[in-house]
Amino acid sequence: MEQSKLRLVKIIFFGLIPPLVALFYLCLDVYWIARVPDKAEWADASIKVRKDYQDGDIVVFVPPWALEGLPFFDGLKVWTSETVDWYEISKFSRSWVIFSFGKTPSSIPPDFQEIRFEKGTISIGLYKPSLPYQLVYDFLKNIQDAKVLRHYKDKIEECALFIKERWYCGKVHPWQFVGKETKDFGDAVRDVIWAHPLDKELFLEIVYPSVPMGKKMVFRYGLALKSFEDENPGGPVKIELKISEDTVFERTIGKEERGWFSENISLERRDGYAPVTLQVSTTNNSFRQFCFTADIWR
Amino acid sequence: MEHNKFLTASNGNRWGRRLDHLIPALLAITYFTMLVFTLDIGFPRDESFYFYAGERYSRWFDLLIKDPKRAFTKEAINEHFEYNKEHPALPKILFGLSWRVFGRMHDPAQEPWTRQWYFDGDPPKTILGIMDESTAMRLPALISASFLIYLLCRFGIIFFNTRIAVTSTIAFMFMPHAFWHAHLACFDMPVTTAWFAVCYCYLMAEKTGKIGWHILTSVAWGIALNVKHNTFFIVPTLLLYFLITRWREFGIDKKNGVFKVPSIPLSFVFMATISPIVYYVLWPKLWFDPIDQLKFYFNFHFHHVMYWAYYFGDLISKPPYPWGFSFVMSAVTIPGPTVFMAIIGLLLCLWNWIRIIKGKGTGCISNHRGAVFFVFINFFIPFLLIGNPKVPVFGGTKHWLPGVPFLTIFAGIAAYQMFEAISGIKEIFPSFSVAKERIANLMICLAFISPLMLDTFHGYTNGSTFYNAFVGGFSAMGELRMQREFWGNTAFSALPFINENAPVGSRVHFHDTTYDAVKMYWRDGLLRRDIIPVWDQERADYYLFHWHKEFLNDEAYFKNLVGVEVPIEVVAQDGVPLLNIYERPNLRRGSSGAK
Numbered sequence: 060m061e062q063s064k065l066r067l068v069k070i071i072f073f074g075l076i077p078p079l080v081a082l083f084y085l086c087l088d089v090y091w092i093a094r095v096p097d098k099a100e101w102a103d104a105s106i107k108v109r110k111d112y113q114d115g116d117i118v119v120f121v122p123p124w125a126l127e128g129l130p131f132f133d134g135l136k137v138w139t140s141e142t143v144d145w146y147e148i149s150k151f152s153r154s155w156v157i158f159s160f161g162k163t164p165s166s167i168p169p170d171f172q173e174i175r176f177e178k179g180t181i182s183i184g185l186y187k188p189s190l191p192y193q194l195v196y197d198f199l200k201n202i203q204d205a206k207v208l209r210h211y212k213d214k215i216e217e218c219a220l221f222i223k224e225r226w227y228c229g230k231v232h233p234w235q236f237v238g239k240e241t242k243d244f245g246d247a248v249r250d251v252i253w254a255h256p257l258d259k260e261l262f263l264e265i266v267y268p269s270v271p272m273g274k275k276m277v278f279r280y281g282l283a284l285k286s287f288e289d290e291n292p293g294g295p296v297k298i299e300l301k302i303s304e305d306t307v308f309e310r311t312i313g314k315e316e317r318g319w320f321s322e323n324i325s326l327e328r329r330d331g332y333a334p335v336t337l338q339v340s341t342t343n344n345s346f347r348q349f350c351f352t353a354d355i356w357r
Numbered sequence: 358m359e360h361n362k363f364l365t366a367s368n369g370n371r372w373g374r375r376l377d378h379l380i381p382a383l384l385a386i387t388y389f390t391m392l393v394f395t396l397d398i399g400f401p402r403d404e405s406f407y408f409y410a411g412e413r414y415s416r417w418f419d420l421l422i423k424d425p426k427r428a429f430t431k432e433a434i435n436e437h438f439e440y441n442k443e444h445p446a447l448p449k450i451l452f453g454l455s456w457r458v459f460g461r462m463h464d465p466a467q468e469p470w471t472r473q474w475y476f477d478g479d480p481p482k483t484i485l486g487i488m489d490e491s492t493a494m495r496l497p498a499l500i501s502a503s504f505l506i507y508l509l510c511r512f513g514i515i516f517f518n519t520r521i522a523v524t525s526t527i528a529f530m531f532m533p534h535a536f537w538h539a540h541l542a543c544f545d546m547p548v549t550t551a552w553f554a555v556c557y558c559y560l561m562a563e564k565t566g567k568i569g570w571h572i573l574t575s576v577a578w579g580i581a582l583n584v585k586h587n588t589f590f591i592v593p594t595l596l597l598y599f600l601i602t603r604w605r606e607f608g609i610d611k612k613n614g615v616f617k618v619p620s621i622p623l624s625f626v627f628m629a630t631i632s633p634i635v636y637y638v639l640w641p642k643l644w645f646d647p648i649d650q651l652k653f654y655f656n657f658h659f660h661h662v663m664y665w666a667y668y669f670g671d672l673i674s675k676p677p678y679p680w681g682f683s684f685v686m687s688a689v690t691i692p693g694p695t696v697f698m699a700i701i702g703l704l705l706c707l708w709n710w711i712r713i714i715k716g717k718g719t720g721c722i723s724n725h726r727g728a729v730f731f732v733f734i735n736f737f738i739p740f741l742l743i744g745n746p747k748v749p750v751f752g753g754t755k756h757w758l759p760g761v762p763f764l765t766i767f768a769g770i771a772a773y774q775m776f777e778a779i780s781g782i783k784e785i786f787p788s789f790s791v792a793k794e795r796i797a798n799l800m801i802c803l804a805f806i807s808p809l810m811l812d813t814f815h816g817y818t819n820g821s822t823f824y825n826a827f828v829g830g831f832s833a834m835g836e837l838r839m840q841r842e843f844w845g846n847t848a849f850s851a852l853p854f855i856n857e858n859a860p861v862g863s864r865v866h867f868h869d870t871t872y873d874a875v876k877m878y879w880r881d882g883l884l885r886r887d888i889i890p891v892w893d894q895e896r897a898d899y900y901l902f903h904w905h906k907e908f909l910n911d912e913a914y915f916k917n918l919v920g921v922e923v924p925i926e927v928v929a930q931d932g933v934p935l936l937n938i939y940e941r942p943n944l945r946r947g948s949s950g951a952k
């Protein structure tokens with residue numbers, strides 16, 4: 060009897076389970092392959108979007124890596140990074156979300172209100188941000204308003220050369236500038252304001268002299284992914300953000316601290332216009348690719 | 358598992374002995390056929406360097422024929438074998454010779470523009486000319502990979518049984534990453550073959566005691582050292598095996614108090630004496646400056662440049678590297694049924710071993726004592742070497758390939774137990790006839806082979822990007838943020854678009870594809886000859902951006918530079934982009950262009 064039981068266990072465990080696992084695997088295999096959209100489906104999705112697309116809209120893909128159909132959306136504003144930064148998406152008046160690979164609107168944040176949704180192999184949703192705020196000032200878009208100063212021990216140097224949305228000190232330089240750049244921060248490639256610090260605790264100062272105040276300021280920052288490639292990266296990066304003379308935020312980013320960070324700063328006690336100043340410094344500026352964005356919302 | 362169940366299918370009879378050679382040969386031929394019909398795989402960076410090296414090394418043989426005395430001078434050796442001296446010469450010599458014999462060369466008298474595609478502007482004369490140049494270069498690699506199939510099956514038959522041999526061999530044949538690497542004129546599959554060959558010879562020497570096998574072990578190791586430096590680690594692996602399986606023979610002799618050790622295997626003696634000679638003879642760079650060359654060689658690899666690996670959303674470029682990287686990567690890149698069966702096989706063997714230690718088991722999984730442990734350490738050590746947090750991880754899954762054939766033997770052991778269990782049904786249900794058992798076995802084989810074949814052949818051009826269905830298939834590259842392609846070969850899949858659409862004289866930035874690879878694309882007629890390769894974003898009309906995490910800034914730079922948001926074409930595998938083709942705006946698109 061014992062022998063029979065043992066034999067039965069062997070038959071089930073070794074004889075039945077492995078083939079069932081193999082069959083299950085085969086079904087999974089076929090499922091993953093079958094759900095890949097073909098080019099005709101991407102083309103069809105793009106036609107539907109183009110029909111009602113307006114200036115100020117953006118196209119987002121969910122999952123964000125499903126970009127085989129990207130060429131069909133040529134001419135439209137698209138988000139192409141590895142993860143969807145819904146904060147950045149909220150700056151657009153409407154977002155067309157292209158769902159594929161079985162993704163559903165459950166991945167859309169609650170801040171986005173659905174205008175319409177069309178289900179299919181590729182489903183298309185149209186959303187608009189339902190935040191109670193309006194963007195009133197984008198520091199990246201207004202980079203030309205900035206004044207960039209380098210504070211040395213014995214002097215202050217103004218970087219007054221402005222070329223292609225970048226402030227240079229004296230001459231064009233591959234990394235010594237403050238201005239528009241596009242960098243990978245690990246989770247996503249972003250358009251940011253590049254502000255590579257000076258060395259040895261000399262500091263870089265970026266001043267926006269007249270920024271309209273509102274309800275809040277969203278200050279986002281981090282070190283680009285390249286900052287961490289070397290075995291001996293530079294030092295921690297210290298940042299201090301001031302509005303008028305008040306320090307509203309300060310932090311030291313650790314030398315191996317990866318990520319794109321976000322800070323909401325209340326502006327409720329402020330109105331009118333005020334200068335906003337960011338100071339950036341480090342003990343060792345080797346590969347300290349500090350970048351930031353900032354937005355005022357009302 | 359009882360010992361007598363593990364006799365070979367032949368059981369000693371003549372026809373059975375023939376089958377024991379015929380089955381491995383048939384599987385090897387099948388594998389070779391599979392490889393030959395799936396050669397539409399691009400040329401990775403390293404392969405292009407070895408194409409060039411093969412070409413240069415082959416010129417030494419011209420000199421050998423023309424002026425043998427001069428060929429053996431230091432100057433001639435340095436002139437011909439200096440390039441790529443950080444790797445031994447043997448594989449590249451074979452690639453080069455095969456290319457010379459079989460390759461269909463261009464004739465500059467008819468096609469003057471082809472001169473620049475060859476070393477020194479001097480294409481050699483076609484000899485047999487029966488295949489494309491790249492295929493001719495790859496032929497030795499295809500043969501060596503097929504030979505591995507033969508050896509693996511033979512090993513399984515000799516030390517286990519035919520069922521284990523065939524199932525483990527088939528498991529290895531249908532492994533997307535190994536299958537992809539098997540096509541390439543590189544070292545990773547040849548070194549896997551070489552490692553396995555040394556182990557095969559060693560264990561045969563141990564089993565038979567015949568001096569011929571001991572000598573063959575040393576020759577095999579000498580040859581293996583001439584393939585790639587991984588094979589230096591065969592020595593500590595074999596030593597470990599020797600020490601652990603013969604530990605009882607160490608001790609103090611009670612009669613005379615002398616410390617006794619087991620007799621040293623003759624293989625070790627020959628490996629210490631014959632292998633260095635073979636190593637020396639087959640690597641011309643060692644002939645005149647062995648010390649300097651070896652210093653350079655070891656120094657190069659001890660301080661190897663660290664590339665990147667993209668692993669669950671982390672871009673890894675420096676230590677500490679993730680623990681168990683090799684184990685995890687194999688678990689997600691080997692087809693799921695094989696992983697499952699390998700784990701079952703490992704656990705079975707572990708359970709059996711525990712039973713033997715406790716004195717409860719009398720069976721031996723293999724007919725050769727120690728064989729299972731031998732298989733285990735030859736699987737484990739290559740994996741462990743890379744799974745160590747101090748060892749750089751890059752190059753996908755190729756650096757521990759030598760351990761993979763041994764892993765499949767455990768899958769074979771589990772498969773054997775599975776068929777035994779099916780066979781045991783009739784002892785509980787007598788109506789389960791032999792015919793029904795055969796049908797059940799056939800269904801089970803189909804249940805296993807179908808997904809393995811699907812995994813291997815679906816997307817084989819991009820086999821190095823395969824992830825198994827348990828983690829989402831190819832979509833794991835996007836969903837789990839794992840490595841996509843890593844070696845610059847995906848440009849191959851962009852060539853039809855470029856050929857069809859790029860205006861005459863377009864400048865194409867090939868990104869991670871090398872100039873040597875572009876030359877081979879020209880030579881094989883895969884790229885229009887008027888296309889101008891540039892590795893300069895400022896000048897490029899087209900940018901073939903290979904999707905590597907570490908290069909995303911470069912993609913963004915080009916997009917901003919030329920003012921485009923989206924690529925004009927995407928090369929994807931199961932919906933995941935591997936390469937984006939960007940076109941400079943307002944570039945006239947046409948189909949003109951001559952080859």
